[in-house]
Amino acid sequence: MERTLIKELGKHVGKTVSISGWVNIRRDQGKMVFFDFRDRSGLVQGVVLPASAAMEVAKDVRNEYVVRVEGIVNKRPEKNVQEGKMNGDIELEITAMTVLAVAEPLPFDMSAEGFNLDLTTELDHRALVLRHPRLRAIFKVQAVIIDSFREFMKQNDFFEFQAPSITPTTAEGGAEVFQVNYFDKKAFLTQSPQLYKQIVMTAFERVFSVNKVFRAEPSATTRHLTEIVSLDAEFAFIDSWKDVRDMSEETVRYVLKQLATKCDAEIKLLDAELPTMIEKTPTMSLTEAQEKIFAVKGRDARGEKDMNPEDERDICEIIKQETGSDFVYIYGYPTRQKPFYVYPNPEHPEFNEGMDLICRGVEWLSGGRRVSDYAQLMEHVKTWGMDPEKISMFLEAFKYGVPPEGGFAFGAERMTMQILGLKNVRQACMFPRDLNRIDTLLSGATE
Numbered sequence: 340m341e342r343t344l345i346k347e348l349g350k351h352v353g354k355t356v357s358i359s360g361w362v363n364i365r366r367d368q369g370k371m372v373f374f375d376f377r378d379r380s381g382l383v384q385g386v387v388l389p390a391s392a393a394m395e396v397a398k399d400v401r402n403e404y405v406v407r408v409e410g411i412v413n414k415r416p417e418k419n420v421q422e423g424k425m426n427g428d429i430e431l432e433i434t435a436m437t438v439l440a441v442a443e444p445l446p447f448d449m450s451a452e453g454f455n456l457d458l459t460t461e462l463d464h465r466a467l468v469l470r471h472p473r474l475r476a477i478f479k480v481q482a483v484i485i486d487s488f489r490e491f492m493k494q495n496d497f498f499e500f501q502a503p504s505i506t507p508t509t510a511e512g513g514a515e516v517f518q519v520n521y522f523d524k525k526a527f528l529t530q531s532p533q534l535y536k537q538i539v540m541t542a543f544e545r546v547f548s549v550n551k552v553f554r555a556e557p558s559a560t561t562r563h564l565t566e567i568v569s570l571d572a573e574f575a576f577i578d579s580w581k582d583v584r585d586m587s588e589e590t591v592r593y594v595l596k597q598l599a600t601k602c603d604a605e606i607k608l609l610d611a612e613l614p615t616m617i618e619k620t621p622t623m624s625l626t627e628a629q630e631k632i633f634a635v636k637g638r639d640a641r642g643e644k645d646m647n648p649e650d651e652r653d654i655c656e657i658i659k660q661e662t663g664s665d666f667v668y669i670y671g672y673p674t675r676q677k678p679f680y681v682y683p684n685p686e687h688p689e690f691n692e693g694m695d696l697i698c699r700g701v702e703w704l705s706g707g708r709r710v711s712d713y714a715q716l717m718e719h720v721k722t723w724g725m726d727p728e729k730i731s732m733f734l735e736a737f738k739y740g741v742p743p744e745g746g747f748a749f750g751a752e753r754m755t756m757q758i759l760g761l762k763n764v765r766q767a768c769m770f771p772r773d774l775n776r777i778d779t780l781l782s783g784a785t786e
Contacts, residue, residue, distance in 0.1 A: 340409060346380035349429055351412045358383070358431070359439070361470070362404045364450060372397050376408065376431075385410060385431035393436040402449065403442035403470070409435040458763055463779070465770060476605035478769055480598065481755040485549060487597040488570045488749065491590050497572060498543040502532030502550050508729035515555045528553035531748065534733045536573040537680070537709060540744060541736045545574040559774045561763045562648075562701060564752060566772040573709075573746030580682070580692035580708040583745035584668055587696060587704055588620050590749075591666070598758065611759040614665035614698050621658050624671035624690075628654050644673045652700035670694035670707070679719040682708040682745075692745075698757050706747025713737045 340357040348356065360378035367373075370389040374397075375382055385408060387397040393408075400406060410431040421427030446464065448454060454471055461468050468474055489499070506529045509516050517528040532550045539546045552569045572590070577583060595613055598606065606613065623631070629641045632653045640650050646669060658667040674683045674691045681691045693707035710716050716737055720727050727734060755767035765771040775781055 344380040345376065345378050345383045346425065348383055348412050348426055348431070352414055352429060353412065355409060355411050355434070356431075357407065357409045359407045360405070362400055362402055362406060365400065365402055374400070374433075376406070381425045383426040383429070383431055385433045387433045387436070391433060393433045396436045396438060397433070400436065400438065401442065402445060404438055405440035405442075407437040407439055408433055458765060459780075462765060462771065462776065465778070469769070472608060476602075476608045477755065477759060477761070477767060479605050480602050480609075480759060481751060481767065483598055483601050484594055484754055484758070485568065485570065485751055487594040488590060489547070489549065490597070491593040492547040492572060495545070495586075497545040497547045497574065498539070500536075500539050500543075500546055500548055502529065502535040502548050502571075504529050504551060504553075506534075508726075515557075517553050517555050530554060531569065532571050533678070533680070533746075533748075534730065536571050536746060537744070538733055538736045540573040540575055540746070541741050544576070545572075547572040557774060562753060562756070564764055564768055564771055564773055567753075567768075568751035570749040570751055571746065572748070573744065575742045575744040577708065577743050577745050580670065580694060580745060583706050583708060583747055584622065584670075584694055587706055587747040588616075588668075591696070591703075592616055594754075606759070609759050613758060615663060616666055617662060617664045620666045620668055620696075621662055621664055622668040622670065622694075625669055626671065628667075628669050631657055644676045646695075646697075648700070651697050651702060655697055655700045666696060666698050668694050668696055675723075679723040679725060680709050680716070682710050694747075701753055701757050703754055703757065704747050704749050706745065708743070708745040711737065711741040711744050713741075 342359050343351060343356040345358055345360065348358070358376060358378065360376045363375040363377045363382060365372065365374055372387040372394070374385045376385055387393050408431070410433040413430050413432050415428055415430050447456065449471055454473065456468070492499070505519065505521060505526050507526055509527055509530055516530055519526050519528060529552055531552055532548050536546055536548055548571045550569050550571060551566055553566055555565070556563055572586070574586065595616060599613060625646065628646065628650070629643065632650060633639050633641055635657050636653050638653070646654070654667055654669070655665070658664055670693065671684065671690045672693050674681070674689055677691050677693050681693045684690045684692055691707065693705065695702050696704035710719060713734070716734065717727070720730070752764050752767045755761070756764045759767070761767055765773065770778060
């Protein structure tokens with residue numbers, strides 16, 4: 340008999356069907372055995388009646404066994420209907436059961452009510468806990484974030500490419516990079532596809548990539564990871580950095596709309612609330628933000644070269660109270676605090692035309708206008724003390740005519756964390772890499 344997905348069972352009331360999946364929960368009630376089965380599409384309750392030929396097999400089946408089940412799809416009695424629940428109005432009367440794989444006793448309670456693991460235990464058992472509906476909901480949301488970014492880019496005529504993960508130099512400079520032995524040469528894991536997306540932009544005009552990037556930051560905070568998914572976009576023929584802001588804002592708006600449509604059940608399961616994006620996201624300079632924090636909070640961060648986590652939380656709280664927006668753009672950072680390719684403000688060259696989008700106290704996005712003039716780029720390379728030979732491919736593209744351009748990049752894990760109100764970005768990464776962990780804790784790993 341052909342397999343039927345669980346979410347399709349409601350179309351087969353009164354008919355005999357075959358499903359395949361896992362035993363989510365087993366419950367014994369008198370001489371009957373109840374099971375909740377799950378597959379990729381959802382859950383359904385099944386019952387083995389005392390006289391059923393399936394009872395001989397069912398008596399030994401436990402949670403996480405993989406089974407093939409045949410049964411009759413019945414309507415539940417009205418008093419047993421569970422409103423708002425998938426298949427809450429039907430039940431599978433099991434007539435045959437085949438065990439496809441047995442499962443050892445679980446090391447902890449995987450039921451929705453009993454699943455309350457600390458993060459270390461959860462990560463140590465990632466291979467198992469990914470089956471839990473809460474974790475599957477988190478990564479369904481993340482998949483829709485990434486898919487929605489890709490959809491919006493393609494709808495706006497952006498060309499997708501894949502940037503390399505091994506590079507001869509770094510896009511952003513600094514020491515927080517992973518050096519790798521590349522045959523008999525020195526190379527690095529990429530911090531960002533930035534230089535490559537700018538090169539590709541000179542050929543295709545509008546480009547984007549979904550890339551793994553690596554940051555060797557010695558940080559063990561709740562919002563830092565060593566390996567992240569970066570959603571990058573770059574496009575030409577802009578008039579100012581505000582064009583980049585506006586494109587990134589519409590990207591976020593599209594992602595939130597898709598989440599509301601496609602992930603309503605997951606967001607409810609996780610007791611989350613999508614952030615509010617008003618008609619026009621508030622925008623202010625770094626200096627203005629620091630002045631506002633001082634005026635409202637009485638805390639003096641004026642003159643600092645960047646925003647620290649407390650500044651980000653404060654400005655979001657202030658903006659939320661003033662406008663209702665969970666988002667705020669901050670622009671105009673000191674030019675030398677940003678990479679060499681960020682465009683300086685022509686009227687105030689000590690500040691650049693870079694920007695960050697902050698949501699609920701955490702940075703989601705960085706971007707802005709880039710330097711497109713070759714002579715100006717070479718001047719920056721010299722000022723930043725860079726070796727032009729190490730970025731010769733990048734510089735060659737800009738030597739032969741590049742229009743005004745800019746771009747932005749999101750961190751998929753941070754977006755997921757903030758949207759779902761998770762307390763730690765590791766909860767938003769399927770297999771997190773950080774200062775202390777590569778699947779297992781490094782302190783306990785063996786060679």
